[in-house]
Amino acid sequence: MSRWRPAAPGSTAIISRAGFERLKAELDHLWHTVRPEVVRAITAAAAEGDRSENAEYIYRKKQLAEIDRRARYLTKRIPLLKVAEGAPANRQQVFFGARIELENVDTGEVLHYRIVGPDETDARQGWISIDSPMARALLKRRIDDEFGVELPGGPAEFAIVAVTYED
Incomplete structure (x- = not known):
C-alpha cells in the first residue's frame, strides 16, 4: 500500500x-x-x-x-x-506567474509576490501558491485596483502598484 x-x-x-x-x-x-x-x-x-x-x-x-x-x-x-508557458495577453492583469508589487493601504508597506504553483512556493522569495488567500484575492485584478483579503493576522487592504511577467 x-x-x-x-x-x-x-x-x-x-x-x-x-x-x-x-x-x-x-x-x-x-x-x-x-x-x-x-x-x-x-x-x-x-x-x-x-x-x-x-x-x-x-x-x-x-x-x-x-x-x-x-x-x-x-x-x-x-x-x-x-x-504554464508564456505571459497572458493582458500583462496588466494578475494571472499565474505574475510578479506583483502591492501597497498596504493602511500602513504604506510595500510587498512583492510572485504567484506560483503549490509545488514551488517559497515564502523567503515571496513566491505564494495560486491556492493561497492572497493569490485568490489578486487573480484577475489590474494595476491600481484596491482589494481586501483575510490574512492570518486579520483583514488587510491592498492596492496593486505593478504587475510584471517573465518572458
Missing part, C-alpha cells in the same frame, strides 16, 4: 517551466545520487554488527525512508502537473 497522498482537494496542478524542471531534477538527484549514497552507508553500517544499537544504521534507514517517500510523491505528482 502506497503512503503517497494526492495534493489537497482544490489544489491546483499548475507549475512554471522552471519549477517543473526543478522537480524533475530533484527526482533524478534523489534516485541517482542521494539514494545510492545512503544505501552504501546503510550497507557499511550494517556490516558493523548489532543493528538494534547501531545509531548510524538506524539514522540511515530513516533517511532512506524519507528519500523514498519524497521520490514516490514526485513520481506520482510530476505527471499530473500542467506547465
Whole structure:
C-alpha cells in the first residue's frame, strides 16, 4: 500500500517551466545520487554488527525512508502537473506567474509576490501558491485596483502598484 497522498482537494496542478524542471531534477538527484549514497552507508553500517544499537544504521534507514517517500510523491505528482508557458495577453492583469508589487493601504508597506504553483512556493522569495488567500484575492485584478483579503493576522487592504511577467 502506497503512503503517497494526492495534493489537497482544490489544489491546483499548475507549475512554471522552471519549477517543473526543478522537480524533475530533484527526482533524478534523489534516485541517482542521494539514494545510492545512503544505501552504501546503510550497507557499511550494517556490516558493523548489532543493528538494534547501531545509531548510524538506524539514522540511515530513516533517511532512506524519507528519500523514498519524497521520490514516490514526485513520481506520482510530476505527471499530473500542467506547465504554464508564456505571459497572458493582458500583462496588466494578475494571472499565474505574475510578479506583483502591492501597497498596504493602511500602513504604506510595500510587498512583492510572485504567484506560483503549490509545488514551488517559497515564502523567503515571496513566491505564494495560486491556492493561497492572497493569490485568490489578486487573480484577475489590474494595476491600481484596491482589494481586501483575510490574512492570518486579520483583514488587510491592498492596492496593486505593478504587475510584471517573465518572458
